Amino acid sequence: MSSSYCASRFATQRRVSREVPVGTIGVGGANPIRIQSMTTTLTQDVEATVKQSIALAEAGCEIVRVTAPNKAAAKALKDIRANFSAAGFAHIPLVADIHFLPNAAMEAIEHVEKVRVNPGNYADNKKFAVLEYTDSQYNEELERLHESFSPLVKRAKELGRALRIGTNHGSLSDRIMNRYGDTPLGMVESALEFLRIAQSHGYYDMILSMKASNPKVMIEAYRLLVEHMDKEEMNYPLHLGVTEAGDGEDGRIKSAIGIGSLLMDGLGDTIRVSLTEDPVYEIPVAQALAKKMMAQWAPDSESPAKTAEPDSVDPYHFQRREISSVTLGPSAILGSEEPPLVITPVTHPISEYVTIAAETKTSRPALGDSKLEGLLLKADSIADLEKLSELCSAIRGSAEFVVVELNDELPLDEVSLALPHQPLPLAVLRDFGDDDYDDYKQFVQLCSQFKLRPIVGVSPTVSDKILSDQVDDLVLTLSSTVTPEKPYHKIGSYRQLCERLKKQSNKAPLWIRNSKSESEETSGSEFLDKLLDAAVLTGSLLCDGLGDIISIESDDDLIRSTRLSYNVLQGAGARITKTEFVACPSCGRTLFDLQTTTQRIREKTGHLKGVKIAIMGCIVNGPGEMADADFGYVGGAPAKINLYVGKQCVKYNIPQAEADERLIDLIKEHGKWVDPQPVAP
Numbered sequence: 001m002s003s004s005y006c007a008s009r010f011a012t013q014r015r016v017s018r019e020v021p022v023g024t025i026g027v028g029g030a031n032p033i034r035i036q037s038m039t040t041t042l043t044q045d046v047e048a049t050v051k052q053s054i055a056l057a058e059a060g061c062e063i064v065r066v067t068a069p070n071k072a073a074a075k076a077l078k079d080i081r082a083n084f085s086a087a088g089f090a091h092i093p094l095v096a097d098i099h100f101l102p103n104a105a106m107e108a109i110e111h112v113e114k115v116r117v118n119p120g121n122y123a124d125n126k127k128f129a130v131l132e133y134t135d136s137q138y139n140e141e142l143e144r145l146h147e148s149f150s151p152l153v154k155r156a157k158e159l160g161r162a163l164r165i166g167t168n169h170g171s172l173s174d175r176i177m178n179r180y181g182d183t184p185l186g187m188v189e190s191a192l193e194f195l196r197i198a199q200s201h202g203y204y205d206m207i208l209s210m211k212a213s214n215p216k217v218m219i220e221a222y223r224l225l226v227e228h229m230d231k232e233e234m235n236y237p238l239h240l241g242v243t244e245a246g247d248g249e250d251g252r253i254k255s256a257i258g259i260g261s262l263l264m265d266g267l268g269d270t271i272r273v274s275l276t277e278d279p280v281y282e283i284p285v286a287q288a289l290a291k292k293m294m295a296q297w298a299p300d301s302e303s304p305a306k307t308a309e310p311d312s313v314d315p316y317h318f319q320r321r322e323i324s325s326v327t328l329g330p331s332a333i334l335g336s337e338e339p340p341l342v343i344t345p346v347t348h349p350i351s352e353y354v355t356i357a358a359e360t361k362t363s364r365p366a367l368g369d370s371k372l373e374g375l376l377l378k379a380d381s382i383a384d385l386e387k388l389s390e391l392c393s394a395i396r397g398s399a400e401f402v403v404v405e406l407n408d409e410l411p412l413d414e415v416s417l418a419l420p421h422q423p424l425p426l427a428v429l430r431d432f433g434d435d436d437y438d439d440y441k442q443f444v445q446l447c448s449q450f451k452l453r454p455i456v457g458v459s460p461t462v463s464d465k466i467l468s469d470q471v472d473d474l475v476l477t478l479s480s481t482v483t484p485e486k487p488y489h490k491i492g493s494y495r496q497l498c499e500r501l502k503k504q505s506n507k508a509p510l511w512i513r514n515s516k517s518e519s520e521e522t523s524g525s526e527f528l529d530k531l532l533d534a535a536v537l538t539g540s541l542l543c544d545g546l547g548d549i550i551s552i553e554s555d556d557d558l559i560r561s562t563r564l565s566y567n568v569l570q571g572a573g574a575r576i577t578k579t580e581f582v583a584c585p586s587c588g589r590t591l592f593d594l595q596t597t598t599q600r601i602r603e604k605t606g607h608l609k610g611v612k613i614a615i616m617g618c619i620v621n622g623p624g625e626m627a628d629a630d631f632g633y634v635g636g637a638p639a640k641i642n643l644y645v646g647k648q649c650v651k652y653n654i655p656q657a658e659a660d661e662r663l664i665d666l667i668k669e670h671g672k673w674v675d676p677q678p679v680a681p
Contacts, residue, residue, distance in 0.1 A: 004230065005223040006265040009311050010492030012296040014266045015226065017237040020205045022162045023093035023113035025062055027207055027270050028237030033263070033290040034270035036239070037279045038065040038097065043073035043080070050083045052279070057092045059283040063270065065095040065116065074098075074107035081111050095164070098122065099171075105152050109161055114207075115152070116164040119190045120171040123148035133178055141175050146197050153198045162205045164239060165194045169212030169221070184210070184221035184316065188228050195234060207237045207270065213244035213582045214628070215258035216318050216543045216573055222262050223315050237269035238262075244614070246583045247276040247598055249531065249564070252285055253571035256532045257539030263293035264491055264540060276583040276598050276615075289532055296486055311495060312502055313544050320545040321498060324507040326473050328453055329400030329425045332373050334475070334509040334548045339575035342565040343374035343403055343511070343551040344558055350377050350384040350391050350404075357394035363559050364398060369577040369609055370566040372399040374427075376551060380407045385418035392424040401425040403455065412439065416446050426450075431457035431479040437465050444471050455511065460496035468504045475549065476501070477511035491540045498546050509548035512538050516554045530554040534568055542572035579605055580612040582629055592617065592635050592656060601633065604660060607676040611667065614644070630672060633663055645670065 007013040019029030027034050037056050041048040043066055053064045064084075068074040074096060081094055096108035099121040109115050123145060133141070156163055167187045172180075180186030187210050198206060208229075210221035222238060229236065242258040255273040262268050273286040326334040332341055348356050360372055375395065379385050385404070392402060402424050406415060408431055419428075428447055432440045440456065447454035457479035458466065476497070484493055498510065514534045534552045541547045550569065555561040569575035583598045598615050605613060614629040632644030636652060641659035643651035643666055654662050667673045 005226040011487040035286045036063040036272040068096040074104040077111040114162040124173040157203045164207045166209045187221045209239040211243040218258045240268040241272040244582045244584045251275045253535045256535035260536030261540040323509045332400045344562045345376045345553040353391035360398035392422045403427045405429040427453035429455040474508045476508045511549040512547040514552045539572045542574045579608045582614040
């Protein structure tokens with residue numbers, strides 16, 4: 001299967017889109033990735049909204065969005081625009097965010113440079129009804145939609161305004177849900193209905209988005225959208241974002257996985273990193289991510305032709321790669337039905353085993369469920385290997401297995417003399433050149449002799465002779481010497497390797513390594529840089545169903561590196577080790593303080609491994625985005641909370657002061673509660 005949604009899955013070639021003017025800012029075409037954010041103030045509070053808009057603009061936000069949930073809020077946009085311009089920001093476009101009311105959209109289009117409409121909510125009365133639409137009934141609904149949406153399109157065309165057709169996974173219409181289901185295809189068709197109406201009026205200044213809180217769903221939806229637009233000869237720019245991503249490290253990881261994966265495939269023209277924090281904090285994350293991705297793009301003159309290289313991954317439906325079962329430790333098992341394992345690098349030499357043992361033991365309480373599974377150590381000399389038994393004895397009980405990375409210069413004959421049976425399960429890693437078949441066979445035999453797990457580092461162009469060799473318990477990874485030249489990238493190298501393995505019927509598990517060399521350009525803080533690199537490389541591959549072990553080797557801190565690995569796995573939906581929070585960013589519709597509420601609920605429920613809790617400021621996207629959440633905490637009215645199980649509301653208008661405990665009671669009623677473990681001193 002070759003992918004039609006992008007020019008290449010091995011090299012970053014930017015998708016060609018039309019340029020859409022948003023005020024004085026061009027989006028798409030040859031323009032850079034534009035940075036967006038959204039105000040969280042009450043829109044009718046003009047002074048507060050202008051103040052926050054100025055703060056966003058000064059932080060580097062190029063397009064500012066403001067919610068307009070009703071006509072009164074839409075009218076306030078006139079003064080917001082005037083005051084924002086008077087403050088010296090006439091060049092920064094404002095966008096009105098509309099969900100339900102066409103009359104609010106018609107008011108907003110008079111005052112701002114762009115209006116975003118949600119096709120699942122706009123002019124649709126959503127009752128979550130189960131109906132069977134005949135073709136005739138479906139067409140009647142489309143005619144009604146045409147009548148409701150056309151006035152906005154015509155006025156936008158008259159005024160030279162832009163529109164964003166912003167589909168949300170959590171708010172598809174009953175019409176779409178009943179015909180297409182809660183699927184990426186349903187999201188795409190929801191947007192296409194609106195595009196076709198606009199085009200019937202000769203209007204083309206539109207930008208598209210396909211947002212979801214699940215990065216896998218979001219990635220698949222954007223890919224499918226591009227494929228369908230190409231079939232209808234549409235080339236609209238894309239606004240990328242993961243909605244309800246949450247806060248802190250988790251929110252940044254989820255956003256980087258979704259946005260970064262698509263940008264590496266050449267898709268995306270403007271981005272918003274949605275965090276449950278002050279929106280000013282979204283800007284440096286978005287800027288760092290955009291800078292990294294644009295650095296990957298090659299000038300048109302240097303871009304390779306559209307690849308004909310086959311790629312058997314189905315980019316529109318997630319399916320994990322089938323692998324052989326390999327046991328690395330007592331409970332560290334690799335398999336198609338097993339979650340990926342984490343290997344943590346150790347920066348100390350093996351000879352400092354006392355220090356290593358102390359670090360691993362003190363890390364255990366700090367890591368909680370993010371336990372140490374495997375430790376990666378480098379052996380640069382035979383003297384290092386001679387201390388291996390003492391190290392394995394010292395760390396026994398702290399980690400399940402050890403991986404020793406052999407220096408390529410170490411003679412395998414001498415290595416074999418220094419590898420007696422070890423007190424811990426041991427795997428040995430070595431890189432091999434494309435034609436080092438004899439050395440490779442000697443290494444595999446050495447591992448078999450001492451009952452070691454062989455891990456082999458290769459390039460995507462390694463000889464078929466090595467890849468076709470069926471070896472029990474073998475694990476593969478990319479060689480540390482593989483550094484693709486731009487626009488080719490590491491994600492593409494892993495994809496290429498997996499494709500070649502499939503041709504050879506080789507089901508060896510794959511280890512995704514995030515080495516220090518990934519952080520070539522420091523775009524933000526040092527840790528943010530490492531987080532973005534790890535989330536984009538590892539998250540992209542995991543969302544394609546590739547990867548069975550991961551390691552983040554760019555950070556020398558053992559606890560931080562391990563925790564980041566588990567957080568990336570959780571963000572990609574590959575392994576759940578803690579409570580999953582779906583939390584929307586604040587906006588003018590929010591009925592309580594999302595930041596403090598999310599932090600408070602996290603403190604009370606963050607120990608519930610595998611439980612998913614949605615914290616939503618209002619009902620706009622609530623039921624849909626909570627479809628795969630276990631429980632929902634949603635603003636129903638000022639100082640009132642509605643509680644959900646899945647997308648069914650079970651408790652209405654609970655006083656906010658009681659809502660936390662009522663949520664816990666609900667979790668207990670459904671058998672998902674466990675008492676937190678006491679914190680070790």
